Amino acid sequence: xxxxxxxxxxxxxxxxxxxxxxxxxxxxxxxxxxxxxxxxxxxxxxxxxxxxxxxxxxxxxxxxxxxxxxxxxxxxxxxxxxxxxxxxxxxxxxxxxxxxxxxxxxxxxxxxxxxxxxxxxxxxxxxxxxxxxxxxxxxxxxxxxxxxxxxxxx
Amino acid sequence: xxxxxxxxxxxxxxxxxxxxxxxxxxxxxxxxxxxxxxxxxxxxxxxxxxxxxxxxxxxxxxxxxxxxxxxxxxxxxxxxxxxxxxxxxxxxxxxxxxxxxxxxxxxxxxxxxxxxxxxxxxxxxxxxxxxxxxxxxxxxxxxxxxxxxxxxxxxxxxxxxxxxxxxxxxxxxxxxxxxxxxxxxxxxxxxxxxxxxxxxxxxxxxxxxxxxxxxxxxxxxxxxxxxxxxxxxxxxxxxxxxxxxxxxxxxxxxxxxxxxxxxxxxxxxxxxxxxxxxxxxxxxxxxxxxxxxxxxxxxxxxxxxxxxxxxxxxxxxxxxxxxxxxxxxxxxxxxxxxxxxxxxxxxxxxxxxxxxxxxxxxxxxxxxxxxxxxxxxxxxxxxxxxxxxxxxxxxxxxxxxxxxxxxxxxxxxxxxxxxxxx
Numbered sequence: 164x165x166x167x168x169x170x171x172x173x174x175x176x177x178x179x180x181x182x183x184x185x186x187x188x189x190x191x192x193x194x195x196x197x198x199x200x201x202x203x204x205x206x207x208x209x210x211x212x213x214x215x216x217x218x219x220x221x222x223x224x225x226x227x228x229x230x231x232x233x234x235x236x237x238x239x240x241x242x243x244x245x246x247x248x249x250x251x252x253x254x255x256x257x258x259x260x261x262x263x264x265x266x267x268x269x270x271x272x273x274x275x276x277x278x279x280x281x282x283x284x285x286x287x288x289x290x291x292x293x294x295x296x297x298x299x300x301x302x303x304x305x306x307x308x309x310x311x312x313x314x315x316x317x
Numbered sequence: 318x319x320x321x322x323x324x325x326x327x328x329x330x331x332x333x334x335x336x337x338x339x340x341x342x343x344x345x346x347x348x349x350x351x352x353x354x355x356x357x358x359x360x361x362x363x364x365x366x367x368x369x370x371x372x373x374x375x376x377x378x379x380x381x382x383x384x385x386x387x388x389x390x391x392x393x394x395x396x397x398x399x400x401x402x403x404x405x406x407x408x409x410x411x412x413x414x415x416x417x418x419x420x421x422x423x424x425x426x427x428x429x430x431x432x433x434x435x436x437x438x439x440x441x442x443x444x445x446x447x448x449x450x451x452x453x454x455x456x457x458x459x460x461x462x463x464x465x466x467x468x469x470x471x472x473x474x475x476x477x478x479x480x481x482x483x484x485x486x487x488x489x490x491x492x493x494x495x496x497x498x499x500x501x502x503x504x505x506x507x508x509x510x511x512x513x514x515x516x517x518x519x520x521x522x523x524x525x526x527x528x529x530x531x532x533x534x535x536x537x538x539x540x541x542x543x544x545x546x547x548x549x550x551x552x553x554x555x556x557x558x559x560x561x562x563x564x565x566x567x568x569x570x571x572x573x574x575x576x577x578x579x580x581x582x583x584x585x586x587x588x589x590x591x592x593x594x595x596x597x598x599x600x601x602x603x604x605x606x607x608x609x610x611x612x613x614x615x616x617x618x619x620x621x622x623x624x625x626x627x628x629x630x631x632x633x634x635x636x637x638x639x640x641x642x643x644x645x646x647x648x649x650x651x652x653x654x655x656x657x658x659x660x661x662x663x664x665x666x667x668x669x670x671x672x673x674x675x676x677x678x679x680x681x682x683x684x685x686x687x688x689x690x691x692x693x694x695x696x697x698x699x700x701x702x703x704x705x706x707x708x709x710x711x712x713x714x715x716x717x718x719x720x721x722x723x724x725x726x727x728x729x730x731x732x733x734x735x736x737x738x739x
Contacts, residue, residue, distance in 0.1 A: 165353050168686030172679070172737050203678055204695045204708045226708055228678035229738075288682060 171281035171288075172229070179233035184240055185222040194306040198225075198298035200290050205231055209298040213306060216246045223298075228291050230282065235295030237276060247303055254300050261292045334630055336637040338720045341629070344369040345718055355688025358726045363508055363536060363667055363714035364692055365558050369625050372561060375618035383617070386610055388587055402613055405620040406603075412623050413553065414544040415570050419602040422576075423616050426567035427535040428458040430554035431502070433569055433606060434531055435462035437579040438500065438552075442529075445471030447499040450528070452477035452485055453704050454507045454514075457697040459533040463502055477503070479704055483510040483659035491522050498528040505537035505553075509696040509712065510659025511642070511667030513537070520549040529575060535559055539716070540638055540665045542631040545570050557615060561717075562622035565612035576602050583608040626717075634717055638666030641715045645724045652731045658710050666715035669696075672731070675738045677711040683737060684711075687730035 189210035198207040207225030211218060221239045225232070238257075242250045256273055259265030263283030270277055282292045342348050345367050350357050359367060379401065385394030387402045410418045424430045443449070449463050453476055467474050475498075477490045485503070494501075501523040506513050516532055523530045531552035537543055538553075539560035545553050552575070557566035571579075581588055581599055585608035590598040599605045626634060645668050649655050654673030672680055681693030692712045695702045702709060713727055 165355070165686035167353065168683050172683065177738065202694070204699065204702070205678075206708075228676035230679070230682075285682065288678075291678065 167281060167284050171279075171285070173278055175237075175275065175278050176229060176233040179236040180229035183223075183232055183236040185236065185243075186224065187222055188224060189220060189222045192220075192222075194302035196298040196302045196305065198294045198301075200227075200231075200294055202290065203228075205291065205294060207231065207235060207294050207298060209235070209295060209302060211299070211302045211306070213247075216248075218242050218245050218247075218250055221299075223295060227294065230279075230288055231291040231294050234279060234292045237278075238295050238299065241274075241276060242299065247307070250299065251303055254296050254303075257296050258293060261289050334633045336629055336633040336717060338637065338718050342718045342720070344371070344625075346370060346373070348718060352688040352690065353686055356726070358687075358689040358723045360713040360715065360719065360723060360727060361690045361692050362539075362716035362719070363559070363712065365564070366539060366561050366716055367718065368563070368622070369561055371621040371625055372563065372618050375621045376563060376614050379614045379617045384614070387613055388604070398613055398617075401617045401620075402611075405616045408620040408623050409568055412543075412627070413538070413568075413570055414546050416546065417573060420570055420573055420576065422569040422571065422603045422606045423611055424554075424567040424569055425565055425612065426556040426558070427533060427554045428462075428567075430552075430567050430569035431459055431531070431533065432462045433582040434500075434502075434552050434554075434571070435466045437582050437606075438529070438575065439466040439470055439472075441579050443470045443472050443499050446497065447472045448475050448493075448495070448497045449473070450475045450477060450490070450493050450498055450501040450503075450523075452490075452503055453479040453700050454483070454485065454510070454512065455502075455504055455698065455700075456508050456533065456535070457699070458535075459502055459504055459531075460700070472499070476700075479701065482661050483507065483512045484661045485512075485514055487515065487518065490519070494522055494526045494528065496526055498523065498526050500529045500531060502531040502533070504533040504535075505543075505548075506534075506540065506665045506667075507659070507698075507701075508536045508667070509698040509701050509710070510661065510669050511536075511664040511714075512659060512661040513541075513663040513665055516548045516550065524549070536665060536667070539626075540631075541635045551575055557619040557622065560622060561625055562619040563612075563615040566615035566619045569606070573602065576606070581605050581608065585609040629717060635665075637717065638715050638719075641719050641721065641724060642666050642668060644721055645713060645715070645727070648724060648728045649731075652728065653735055655731070658705050658707065666719070667712060668714070669710045669712045671707055671710050672734065672738075675734055677709045679738070680711045680731070680734050683734045684727065684730045687726070687733060689727050689730045691727070 192210035193213045194211040196209045205227035210222045212220040223235045256269045261282040347367050383397040385398040387399045406421050409421050475493045478486045520530045529551040532550045534555040538555035551572045553570040558564040588608040658669045677693035695709045
């Protein structure tokens, strides 16, 4: 197998593709977002339950390639228990990783998610890897508590 | 002793001349590039074909020696460009055996050709309650324009169902036809499955109820002999870039009796007779449908593409693709868990398949890593994918330069996929 694809289809990705974690709808979700990649027809539904500022639970269902499924599966593991701000920051760093725009330090902080770094060399697959993350980004925005009214600085 | 000088890539013998893809390949510079460090194996000709040197040179020559705007000025270059442009039209006419050269309208591609008919024919002839017959097999470009027309005119779309083999249900087709049917718009060859539809039967049945027939020939004209008179269709649409020609040029063949009664598609230069503040009289066919400056270079370079195919002979082209398709279908069965989608009796060089437990996109990426280019996706035919209960397929498509070695390389790469995914 060529180096680029070998780097991408590592055992951890294949494993999450075979047995995705946090699979199935979430009955008491506070946010439910549908992601769709019109280019390839892949579909994904993300369910998030917030407890105050925290991601208390998260799950997904969908139909897609190994990259998109594994990415969604590993994302749910990575964001469970995180605060909104932390989850949003992870989204930013993951996006930078798969588009090849992040620095080494931000990449390192992604831990196991670094397995997707090979996607940066396959521009046609960036959408697959980031489908679930974009759904998360949307869920965070949709369910954001009303911003506190501006306070008078004086 | 008589001697026959055969063109490149053709071996003369008894019966159908045989095409030698190895000789043909020498005419296609791009086939020498390496992809991801491997020999390029290009199996995506249904998306776009590669171009022979004569076509690439024609584009370059046109801009180097003949570039001017057509049908306008009296100067040398304008005259040269016009002569070349009009000569291409005659080349196309002969290729599809159209009765008249003015029945050949140049467009940007099949999509524009179909949109032209949907708009102009629709405006003139389609009223509320009228019916347009399409099928589940269609490429989106032969479906969406009709949906838009149906919305505008209050017309109704009727769908010919597709059988498990990927063939149209012709009995159901006949039952759909009625005096309300204004137009039948069907693909001549399916881009997603390769099914060759019985075009003449389709035309005959439609004409019995007084409906016009448009055939989407995007996947047929590159691969087989097309004679619009023996098909007896009213419109025939195809693209240059899928048949060795440049992108940016397509063709709409239309019967004079229809084209004459259809309003222009776009207004602009080159399509007028006289223009006053109050109104305009339109130019005769085909200029009426060719507003604005077209892609002249592409039209000019389309002629040597057709010439190349004619030298090989469309019969030899079709027979070569049948041979490659049979070989590929047989070898694909060696790969565990593969399923061919589309098993029609008459197929063009398209092999659409799925692999158990592996999404087509992952097949596409791993094959790409081995230098093998296939298409993975819904092939702009989502209703058809739903019909077969798959979100997408992997598709290998063949052409004049495809060799058995290319097929072998794909099979080897599919074994790699199997190893990765277990």
